Amino acid sequence: xxxxxxxxxxxxxxxxxxxxxxxxxxxxxxxxxxxxxxxxxxxxxxxxxxxxxxxxxxxxxxxxxxxxxxxxxxxxxxxxxxxxxxxxxxxxxxxxxxxxxxxxxxxxxxxxxxxxxxxxxxxxxxxxxxxxxxxxxxxxxxxxxxxxxxxxxxxxxxxxxxxxxxxxxxxxxxxxxxxxxxxxxxxxxxxxxxxxxxxxxxxxxxxxxxxxxxxxxxxxxxxxxxxxxxxxxxxxxxxxxxxxxxxxxxxxxxxxxxxxxxxxxxxxxxxxxxxxxxxxxxxxxxxxxxxxxxxxxxxxxxxxxxxxxxxxxxxxxxxxxxxxxxxxxxxxxxxxxxxxxxxxxxxxxxxxxxxxxxxxxxxxxxxxxxxxxxxxxxxxxxxxxxxxxxxxxxxxxxxxxxxxxxxxxxxxxxxxx
Numbered sequence: 001x002x003x004x005x006x007x008x009x010x011x012x013x014x015x016x017x018x019x020x021x022x023x024x025x026x027x028x029x030x031x032x033x034x035x036x037x038x039x040x041x042x043x044x045x046x047x048x049x050x051x052x053x054x055x056x057x058x059x060x061x062x063x064x065x066x067x068x069x070x071x072x073x074x075x076x077x078x079x080x081x082x083x084x085x086x087x088x089x090x091x092x093x094x095x096x097x098x099x100x101x102x103x104x105x106x107x108x109x110x111x112x113x114x115x116x117x118x119x120x121x122x123x124x125x126x127x128x129x130x131x132x133x134x135x136x137x138x139x140x141x142x143x144x145x146x147x148x149x150x151x152x153x154x155x156x157x158x159x160x161x162x163x164x165x166x167x168x169x170x171x172x173x174x175x176x177x178x179x180x181x182x183x184x185x186x187x188x189x190x191x192x193x194x195x196x197x198x199x200x201x202x203x204x205x206x207x208x209x210x211x212x213x214x215x216x217x218x219x220x221x222x223x224x225x226x227x228x229x230x231x232x233x234x235x236x237x238x239x240x241x242x243x244x245x246x247x248x249x250x251x252x253x254x255x256x257x258x259x260x261x262x263x264x265x266x267x268x269x270x271x272x273x274x275x276x277x278x279x280x281x282x283x284x285x286x287x288x289x290x291x292x293x294x295x296x297x298x299x300x301x302x303x304x305x306x307x308x309x310x311x312x313x314x315x316x317x318x319x320x321x322x323x324x325x326x327x328x329x330x331x332x333x334x335x336x337x338x339x340x341x342x343x344x345x346x347x348x349x350x351x352x353x354x355x356x357x358x359x360x361x362x363x364x365x366x367x368x369x370x371x372x373x374x375x376x377x378x379x380x381x382x383x384x385x386x387x388x389x390x391x392x393x394x395x396x397x398x399x400x401x402x403x404x405x406x407x408x409x410x411x412x413x414x415x416x417x
Contacts, residue, residue: 022051046085093133175211286396
């Protein structure tokens with residue numbers, strides 16, 4: 001446990017945090033924990049609840065260590081659950097999980113079952129830990145007591161309502177809420193209460209998965225499957241046909257990697273059908289590109305209608321922008337050789353015209369560039385540099401991620417596949 005907390009301190013010291021008082025509380029909590037003075041350790045850990053990120057990260061490590069059978073971590077959590085500190089309600093549900101895991105007596109398990117059922121609070125408020133901990137507790141009890149189908153449905157309905165009512169203070173908790181929605185939909189599907197659409201329409205993308213992996217679900221793989229792999233398994237059991245292809249396309253459109261794209265191509269009977277389905281699924285959440293009349297007029301003057309376009313917002317003063325420009329130029333040249341209708345590369349530069357002219361001449365660039373200012377940046381909702389838009393032939397757009405832009409351009413356009 002000492003190693004985990006030391007690692008945690010190192011990580012936090014590298015973070016953008018200037019408040020010193022929470023670090024003092026953390027140091028005091030560590031000192032008491034090291035000396036097995038759990039009562040005073042709890043008091044200082046409770047003080048961290050005023051610094052939510054610090055509190056969450058600290059107890060995330062402690063809870064993971066407790067699952068790995070650290071007696072000290074378990075004793076700290078037990079002391080926490082029996083205390084009267086203000087953050088007790090956030091930790092108590094986890095203590096119940098540890099008790100259920102260790103319990104083999106049926107009568108005691110039934111008592112835990114009744115207690116957990118009654119304490120699932122439909123107005124979860126700020127206690128966003130409760131939904132995930134109570135769900136883990138439910139699975140542990142279900143595994144040991146063999147719930148009936150009607151009991152399972154009742155529990156899932158109640159847990160779902162709790163999850164809906166749970167406040168999501170950040171993207172990580174939103175990701176957990178979405179993942180739990182998937183888990184509940186999965187349980188209903190296996191009870192014959194949900195359709196395939198109910199399983200596949202729950203949002204949970206790779207970014208969400210990265211958040212989820214920081215929580216403790218991966219310590220319970222039998223209860224909490226990887227969403228992508230679970231859905232992929234369902235698809236692979238389907239007979240070859242349109243339904244299989246459509247669900248596969250929908251799944252991969254939210255989890256774009258080379259491996260997943262190759263798997264998708266393998267399930268299609270007719271390779272000519274994949275492009276249409278891919279465009280429909282991958283672009284279903286894209287919106288019309290509306291950068292304003294002046295930028296639209298410029299794009300129309302230098303580009304062709306009905307083609308894929310890369311619109312890059314940059315500045316000569318922006319080192320990441322300058323660094324990636326040669327890659328766009330080389331990529332466009334490669335596409336011109338391989339495709340009859342190449343992607344067009346058009347740029348919008350927030351800079352002084354003279355500087356841009358010198359920069360273009362020095363680097364022998366000849367791609368289109370329009371000088372823009374604050375009004376156009378606001379219209380485009382640009383909040384970082386570089387910002388790159390991929391525009392489809394029917395003028396829908398997606399903002400490309402900061403890394404692997406070339407990969408996503410090739411994937412979305414299906415050019416050079």
